[in-house]
Amino acid sequence: MKTFAEFGLEPKVLQAITELGFEESTPIQSKAIPIALTGTDLIGQAQTGTGKTAAFGIPLVNKIPVTEERIVALIMTPTRELAIQVSEEIGKLTRYKGLRSLPIYGGQEIGRQIRALKKKPQIIIGTPGRLLDHINRKTIRLDDVQTVVLDEADEMLDMGFMEDITSILKLVPENRHTMLFSATMPTNIQKLAQQFLKNPEHVSVIPTQVTAPLIDQAYIEVHERQKFDALSRLLDMESPELAILFGRTKRRVDELSEALQKRGYSADGLHGDLSQNQRDNVMRKFRDGSIDVLVATDVAARGLDVSGVTHVINFDLPQDPESYVHRIGRTGRAGKEGTAWSFVTPREIDHLHFIEKVTRQKIAKKPLPSIAEAIEGKQRVTAERILEFVENDAINEFKAIAIQMLDQYDSVNLLASAIKLITGEKKDVSIELTPEDPIRAKKRKPDVRSSGRRFSGGPFGGGNRTGGGSGSSSSGPRGRSDSGRGDSRGGYGGRSSSSSSTGSSYNRDRDGQSKGRTEGRSEVRRTPRPSSDE
Ligand SMILES: Nc1ncnc2c1ncn2[C@@H]1O[C@H](COP(=O)(O)OP(=O)(O)OP(=O)(O)O)[C@@H](O)[C@H]1O
Numbered sequence: 001m002k003t004f005a006e007f008g009l010e011p012k013v014l015q016a017i018t019e020l021g022f023e024e025s026t027p028i029q030s031k032a033i034p035i036a037l038t039g040t041d042l043i044g045q046a047q048t049g050t051g052k053t054a055a056f057g058i059p060l061v062n063k064i065p066v067t068e069e070r071i072v073a074l075i076m077t078p079t080r081e082l083a084i085q086v087s088e089e090i091g092k093l094t095r096y097k098g099l100r101s102l103p104i105y106g107g108q109e110i111g112r113q114i115r116a117l118k119k120k121p122q123i124i125i126g127t128p129g130r131l132l133d134h135i136n137r138k139t140i141r142l143d144d145v146q147t148v149v150l151d152e153a154d155e156m157l158d159m160g161f162m163e164d165i166t167s168i169l170k171l172v173p174e175n176r177h178t179m180l181f182s183a184t185m186p187t188n189i190q191k192l193a194q195q196f197l198k199n200p201e202h203v204s205v206i207p208t209q210v211t212a213p214l215i216d217q218a219y220i221e222v223h224e225r226q227k228f229d230a231l232s233r234l235l236d237m238e239s240p241e242l243a244i245l246f247g248r249t250k251r252r253v254d255e256l257s258e259a260l261q262k263r264g265y266s267a268d269g270l271h272g273d274l275s276q277n278q279r280d281n282v283m284r285k286f287r288d289g290s291i292d293v294l295v296a297t298d299v300a301a302r303g304l305d306v307s308g309v310t311h312v313i314n315f316d317l318p319q320d321p322e323s324y325v326h327r328i329g330r331t332g333r334a335g336k337e338g339t340a341w342s343f344v345t346p347r348e349i350d351h352l353h354f355i356e357k358v359t360r361q362k363i364a365k366k367p368l369p370s371i372a373e374a375i376e377g378k379q380r381v382t383a384e385r386i387l388e389f390v391e392n393d394a395i396n397e398f399k400a401i402a403i404q405m406l407d408q409y410d411s412v413n414l415l416a417s418a419i420k421l422i423t424g425e426k427k428d429v430s431i432e433l434t435p436e437d438p439i440r441a442k443k444r445k446p447d448v449r450s451s452g453r454r455f456s457g458g459p460f461g462g463g464n465r466t467g468g469g470s471g472s473s474s475s476g477p478r479g480r481s482d483s484g485r486g487d488s489r490g491g492y493g494g495r496s497s498s499s500s501s502t503g504s505s506y507n508r509d510r511d512g513q514s515k516g517r518t519e520g521r522s523e524v525r526r527t528p529r530p531s532s533d534e
């Protein structure tokens, strides 16, 4: 792999990259950076957690002169949390060069953003709704923008976002440099790319499977009513360092995080009905490790990069294979290993097979962890904690009593009692969750357009950079969640599966139902609103 020095970057940018601890470029970086540096439009696809942010961030930061006082670069992301995160990474890349970047997202006080805009940032990272809000207020002008990046492009370019994105891009000069990035590229992106990009290069580093290679995937077949106990056992058995638990709806997330807390786990929820303050707090607690389990809707499925996430658990199966890929991609990032578990109810087995088929990845079936395995898991954690103490902590002051106790009692009995005490009793609170309907497998027609065409790698692309087949978008109606995300999808054009999606069972809102309220995307279709909550 190339070193960053080989790209001919400015020394200050190189210095920032070194500071980030990046020794050599990842495959998507070594392919995309040279192309992006020439100003060629590009569509970049690579597995989750492989450094796509820096793949567009480095060339972007490299080319903006420090003397610039106008907004010359615009990065759009589908969620607020991602806008904040990308802005932070861009901030790190420009640390020595000294450019100004600013995240612009819904839920944050607009006056604060307007004040920050007066400092003349060159790079704006925003969610579409709030960007439009500023554009309408004339607090953001895009007349001087030279570079546009759509991160999570397939999500961004999805039907629910089309109008917003189109309105925004109309205000950006046509001779701009445009880049789209995602780990998944459904066929319909082709049509949309034609509208927004000029002769784009397709840079794809998806080998055989789209899911990141270091994620160990498994599923457990459980009845809806057994799910929570299965979860407790799984968490006890696996004792994740940090875990993200995906639920289908906001109500589910609320109920799950409350239930986990009642059972004594350190968990909190993230979804689009929370205030931005609450969302920020939960993310902060998760990032600094003060909670171990982040319970979330698909609002957390895309792009989030939290180091130390060892496990992703799909408490409910996601509605589409892309979501599965992105959700499980919250672990196994930047060369680290991760584990992904999915709960599948008997009626959802077909849907699981569909996910396997589209992702070209077998997901191993594992038995429900037994009570014994759960107990053993917890004891193992206690034992590890004790050993860490033995190695690292000052324990001299406890030695006298230890010697005294060992004189009187059997050492095995003593240690076993200590382990029992530290492990603690599980709080046996009974939990009732509102059941969710199973997800039905969709019937898909075989895709006649697939082989040898541009996006022949399937719904998730495949590295074929030749050909010029036009993808087709056949998504059903959809709208967006209040979190500023669209939902997917539709046309999966693929070698192995594929199709066109027309049914409505697939087209539910990402965040799903909230406290009994359905937020189906077909119902929340919207046009740009001047005061978006995004
Ligand atoms: N060259 C590199 N060497 C080491 N680590 C890197 C390198 N490039 C990026 N990283 C780190 O890898 C992690 C994942 O990067 P990033 O979030 O950009 O992935 P991504 O490809 O955008 O994933 P996703 O599809 O989930 O959005 C980050 O923590 C980032 O700092």
Ligand SMILES: [Mg+2]
Pocket: 052, 053, 151, 303
């Ligand atoms: Mg990303």
